[in-house]
Amino acid sequence: MKIITKLEEQIQALKLSISNLDxxxxxxxxxxxxxxxxxxxxDELNFEGGVKLCQEAGGQIATPTSIEENTALxxxxxxxxxxxxxxxxxxxxxxxxxISGSPVKFISWAPGEPSNDQADKDCSVITSDGTWSVVLCTGSYTIICQFTEY
Known part of the structure; x- marks a missing residue:
């Protein structure tokens, strides 16, 4: 019986993995x-839509932790x-x-950022030159998801 239970668990894990890959x-x-x-x-989404998109694919919205990751983005x-x-x-x-609530260790803010000219600018974006700015979370921007290899 234990073998069947173990096999059923493995099948469920494989189904989830295939769903994420799809x-x-x-x-x-x-x-x-x-x-x-x-x-x-x-396509572009708002912040919440991007978080959901990445989670559904088995990842999370990108958060660079080094200059090299920032460059990859x-x-x-x-x-x-x-x-x-x-x-x-x-x-x-x-x-x-x-996104998990941990403090940010690596930053690449553009000059003058993070600006606090509007209290409701709570999200951040990265531009093609690698600098970051604060924006409204309701805007539509590209979503980059990150996946960790095992």
Whole structure:
């Protein structure tokens, strides 16, 4: 009986993995650094839509933790475009955290950022030059998801 239960658990895990891979097929642009793969699609979403998209594909919205990862992200952004990052100050104004609530260790803010000219600018974006800015979370920007290789 234990063998059957174990096999059923493995089958469920495989089904979930296949489901995640099916959702990743929709991503058309990929970049890699270290153990992370970054993926983007051509359409744009608001921040919550991006978080959901990445979670459904088995990843999370991209949050660079080094200059090298930041550079890998810029390869996925159109020259005049921006992409959401998994950093926000929704919990405490002016204190940016990653999507899991951990403090941000690596930053690449553009000069004058993070600006606090509007209290409701709680999300962040990365531009094609690798600098970050704060924006409203309701805007539509490219979504870059990150996946960790095992």
């Amino acid at each position: 959702k990743r097929i929709l991503f058309t642009h990929w970049s890699k650094y270290g153990q992370k793969r970054f993926a983007a699609k051509d 810029t390869k996925l952004i159109k020259s005049d475009g921006m992409a959401y990052l998994g950093l926000n100050d929704r919990k405490t104004e002016g204190t940016f955290q990653d």
